[in-house]
Amino acid sequence: MKIIEKFLTQKSFISQVLLKFLKKWKYFKISTEVKLNLNTKPPYAYCMYHSALLAKKLNIKKISVLEFGVAGGNGIVQIEKIAEKIINELGIQIEIYGFTLKDGLQNPVDFRDLPYWWNFGLYPTLTDDLDTKIKKTTKIIYGDVKDTTKTFFKQYNPAPIGVIFNDLDYFSSTLNSFEIFNNEDHFYLPRIFCYFDDIVGTEKEMFNEFTGELMAINKFNENNDQKKICLNRNLIPNSRENWRYQIYYYHNFNHKNYNDYIGDGAQKEIEDELKLKD
Ligand SMILES: C[S@@+](CC[C@H](N)C(=O)[O-])C[C@H]1O[C@@H](n2cnc3c(N)ncnc32)[C@H](O)[C@@H]1O
Numbered sequence: 001m002k003i004i005e006k007f008l009t010q011k012s013f014i015s016q017v018l019l020k021f022l023k024k025w026k027y028f029k030i031s032t033e034v035k036l037n038l039n040t041k042p043p044y045a046y047c048m049y050h051s052a053l054l055a056k057k058l059n060i061k062k063i064s065v066l067e068f069g070v071a072g073g074n075g076i077v078q079i080e081k082i083a084e085k086i087i088n089e090l091g092i093q094i095e096i097y098g099f100t101l102k103d104g105l106q107n108p109v110d111f112r113d114l115p116y117w118w119n120f121g122l123y124p125t126l127t128d129d130l131d132t133k134i135k136k137t138t139k140i141i142y143g144d145v146k147d148t149t150k151t152f153f154k155q156y157n158p159a160p161i162g163v164i165f166n167d168l169d170y171f172s173s174t175l176n177s178f179e180i181f182n183n184e185d186h187f188y189l190p191r192i193f194c195y196f197d198d199i200v201g202t203e204k205e206m207f208n209e210f211t212g213e214l215m216a217i218n219k220f221n222e223n224n225d226q227k228k229i230c231l232n233r234n235l236i237p238n239s240r241e242n243w244r245y246q247i248y249y250y251h252n253f254n255h256k257n258y259n260d261y262i263g264d265g266a267q268k269e270i271e272d273e274l275k276l277k278d
Pocket residue numbers: 067068069070071072073074075076099100101102103104105106122123124125143144145146167168169170173
């Protein structure tokens with residue numbers, strides 16, 4: 001596996017062609033897809049796979065995966081496919097919830113919602129069309145996240161949340177979505193994998209710490225002492241993943257299981273890997 005991985009990370013023509021071919025092959029296990037970066041939606045596969053591993057360590061059999069911002073359903077369809085692979089390989093069950101507005105983006109509240117880039121009515125959801133694409137077990141929750149994050153727990157009694165994909169675009173909506181973190185411990189893994197879609201972007205968006213999703217993360221951290229959303233640092237040196245600045249970890253330091261030891265054997269694995277690199 002190590003040799004294949006090394007070969008595929010090369011920029012040579014042959015390795016790039018092989019990579020393209022392998023990405024089309026649907027029958028790899030999820031562990032292989034994550035390791036070799038082969039999934040159609042690599043950050044989604046990464047977050048869901050590692051969250052399922054964490055759940056397994058904590059002896060939790062079922063987790064919830066949330067997507068904030070569903071639009072036409074491209075993301076949620078991939079979430080379903082990844083979930084199937086995780087159930088098959090790791091035996092962890094997955095509940096899927098999508099939060100969205102039927103009419104797409106609302107009017108930006110102020111400059112922090114980047115009105116120079118986002119606009120009213122972008123990314124609506126055609127509900128009938130979405131219904132034909134997704135499974136009956138996947139729940140789409142229509143309405144503003146500032147309200148639906150409050151009613152969600154009572155309505156669905158979800159399995160512990162292990163992953164949140166955030167694609168709400170605006171500062172205001174993203175900050176409101178963090179209301180999801182305000183419930184009892186049994187609704188969450190002690191650490192949650194989070195993905196933020198709109199924090200890298202291009203020269204047109206000019207995403208930055210003072211507007212948009214990055215600003216929402218900063219505000220949340222400012223407002224909370226014991227709950228923090230922090231950049232996943234272990235991906236940064238890995239230049240193969242161009243989404244490496246988009247994964248964050250949500251930590252709840254007061255969570256009843258935050259200090260549960262999950263290191264069994266893992267330290268030795270890391271040590272052995274380091275020795276091989278020497
Ligand atoms: C960029 S799109 C999401 C794209 C989707 N993740 C995908 O993979 O195709 C942004 C979505 O966020 C939803 N949205 C924006 N603000 C919202 C809010 N306050 N509450 C709920 N949904 C919201 C919009 O309806 C829109 O569908």
